[in-house]
Amino acid sequence: MIAPPAVWWRPLGRYERSWLTIALVWCLFLTAMMPLWFFLGRQNVPATSYRVAPAHYQKLVTDFAQKYQVGTENDLPIVAPPPGDVYLLAKAWQWYPVLKLKKGETYRLHLSSVDFQHGFSLQPINLNLMALPGYDYVIRLTPTSSGEFSLICNEYCFIGHHLMTGKLVVTD
Numbered sequence: 060m061i062a063p064p065a066v067w068w069r070p071l072g073r074y075e076r077s078w079l080t081i082a083l084v085w086c087l088f089l090t091a092m093m094p095l096w097f098f099l100g101r102q103n104v105p106a107t108s109y110r111v112a113p114a115h116y117q118k119l120v121t122d123f124a125q126k127y128q129v130g131t132e133n134d135l136p137i138v139a140p141p142p143g144d145v146y147l148l149a150k151a152w153q154w155y156p157v158l159k160l161k162k163g164e165t166y167r168l169h170l171s172s173v174d175f176q177h178g179f180s181l182q183p184i185n186l187n188l189m190a191l192p193g194y195d196y197v198i199r200l201t202p203t204s205s206g207e208f209s210l211i212c213n214e215y216c217f218i219g220h221h222l223m224t225g226k227l228v229v230t231d
């Protein structure tokens with residue numbers, strides 16, 4: 060056996076010192092950005108959440124849909140509510156109902172699930188929210204462009220997950 064020399068390392072070279080400094084500065088920068096971005100980033104959805112019994116939420120949505128229904132599409136009611144509280148329900152495996160909103164108006168979009176955890180994903184805007192049973196998630200929403208938007212589920216919710224699509228319409 061050969062014993063290693065008493066001092067087997069050499070003092071840091073210029074390059075190693077530079078790279079270590081760059082790595083340290085980058086780590087500190089990223090660490091500072093985590094809390095900063097939480098407060099300054101515009102990615103945070105203005106939302107609040109409340110506890111709600113799934114059966115109660117289901118009733119709220121069906122009453123709401125009946126009240127403001129203006130049509131039907133693929134057996135789903137098309138609902139055109141006035142600005143204010145609007146309801147959307149995620150269930151295996153559909154988004155209920157088809158909401159018809161007005162550009163520039165402000166809504167309080169309620170979102171919840173009656174069975175599994177689903178993922179609300181509005182395309183092509185790429186607005187992503189969680190739909191959880193037992194929680195009413197309320198999002199302040201002001202559509203800024205008109206057209207037809209697709210809703211997909213981006214949280215795996217068993218066998219019908221890939222079929223869980225919906226629609227949201229914004230009119231001028």
Ligand SMILES: [Cu+2]
Nearest residue numbers: 212214216220
């Ligand atoms: Cu899903």
